[in-house]
Amino acid sequence: MVGSAAVADRTAATDGAPGAQLAGFTVGITAARRADDFAALLTRRGAEVVQAPAIRLIPLPDDVQLRQATARVISSPPDIVVATTAIGFRGWVEAADGWGQADELLGALRSARVAARGPKVTGAVRAAGLREDFSPESESSVELLEHLLGAGVSGCRIAVQLHGAATEWEPIVDVCSALRSAGAEVIEIPVYRWLPPEDPRAVDALLRTTIDGGLDALAFTSAPAVAAMLGRADDNGLLEPYLAALRGQVLVACVGAVTAAPLTRLGVETFQPSRARLGALARELAEALPARAVQVRAGGRELSIRRNCVVVDGAVREVTPAAMALLRELVRSPGRVVSRTDMLRALPGGSADTHAVDSAVARLRASLGDGQIVQTVFKRGYRLVTEQERR
Known part of the structure; x- marks a missing residue:
């Protein structure tokens, strides 16, 4: 808010003016990656943005497990490669490049069938000079797994790029276990981990602001961030009022169906853009929030x-x-x-x-x-x- 002396000085036409589309609205964002980019997309449209990265990404380029798994893939190339996230697949190639083994790794992967979980992962696969054989339209691990099992994996050697740890709020499909049960040899590729923020105060403040009705919208760009916010609310004894706020006055926006899944299971209505992109999410918010005023x-x-x-x-x-x-x-x-x-x-x-x-x-x-x-x-x-x- 501004004082009355400044009120008459600041007016802007909303019609055709992106800088005013979200004027007067407060949006919370939980993004860890590209948080500033997303915030800029919203503030350019006039929104007040409250940032609280719910997670932090820990890459593992020097992790012993990753180096050992990469060595196994190079020494005995897999029949199938499962790429689950764009950042993870790129991180794997970049880590190998840092060890001087990128050419060997990509050479080993070229002979494999590649299953990519969604368009962003497909883009990372193609950027590495590979081609995907299958990518589910739903971006769902379940659909990807069903496709692999339907094609038959018994006796196959399969490299699975992991994408963080599962929690009770984000029960990631255990692709590796299901493939092993179907007779496959599985090499797990642990590229990175999601961890809580080192200082949880911003997350705690966002939780309280959400519960107290201080937000018009809350945006999520990854399922781990959803899981982290739910877990923190539960740890603080605030899960029920937090869910009540998400089911009530707050517009909950998710970048895609995979991100929305943990909330959908808890009865929280969300909306997603037709394309799982930050720009598309910002545009959808710029249309949805004024309609709710x-x-x-x-x-x-x-x-x-x-x-x-x-x-x-x-x-x-x-x-x-x-x-x-x-x-x-x-x-x-x-x-x-x-x-x-x-x-x-x-x-x-x-x-x-x-x-x-x-x-x-x-x-x-x-x-x-x-x-x-x-x-x-x-x-x-x-x-x-x-x-x-x-x-």
Whole structure:
């Protein structure tokens, strides 16, 4: 919020202006990778962004297990390679390159059939000079596993690039176990691990903000981040109120169905863009959030009432907290007279002087840029002027 002196100075047209599409909305993001890029996409559209990386990615280029697994693949090339994440597959090749073994590794993989879990992984596979033989449209490990088992894997040597650790919130399909049970020899490739953030204070603050109703939307870009937030809420004894917030007032946005899966299992409704990309997710938020704002026509004007501002006929108008509280009270029943006493109760701060209402209404009118939207009803209170009354 800004003071009343600055209110009249900052207006922006929302129509065709990306910088105002998300004005007045607060979005929480939990991304670990490309968090700043995603935040920039949202702030460019006017959003206030609260960042709290829920996880941290620990690459393992010098890990003994990874080097040993890579040596096994080079010495005896696999029949099938399962690539589960783009960052993981790239990390494997980059680690091998750091050891001077990239050419040997890629040479060993060229003779294998490659199963890639989704388009981003496929892109990483192709960037390495390989071609995928199968990639499920659903980006689902279940569909990928069903395809492999359906084709028959008994006697096959299969390298599986792992993607972090499973938790009760993100029960990753145990592809390796299922393949072994079907008669395959499996080489596990542990490229990286997801770990909690070293300092959980930002995550804890985001949890509390979500529960307290301080967010309009919460965005997730990976299933491990979803699992980490759920786990932290559970550790803090806040799981039920956190889930209640996600099922209620907060718009939950996920980059794709795989990311959304842990929340879907818990009855949380989410939405995803048609393409699992950060840019697409930002664009979807820029359309979905304004559609959820309170829309009212008053005083011949179109008002979109958001958390931290009001859009009047397409122009962003910043409003002080007191004035916004009164506007929300008036919007409950456009045209109905709201007494000064009722409006006083709506004011933050617990003032006992009805003159505070008159002052806040004056600031509201100045902020909206039109003194005819809110009408004074002599000795009774105030009301929004409806369209019928303007005619």
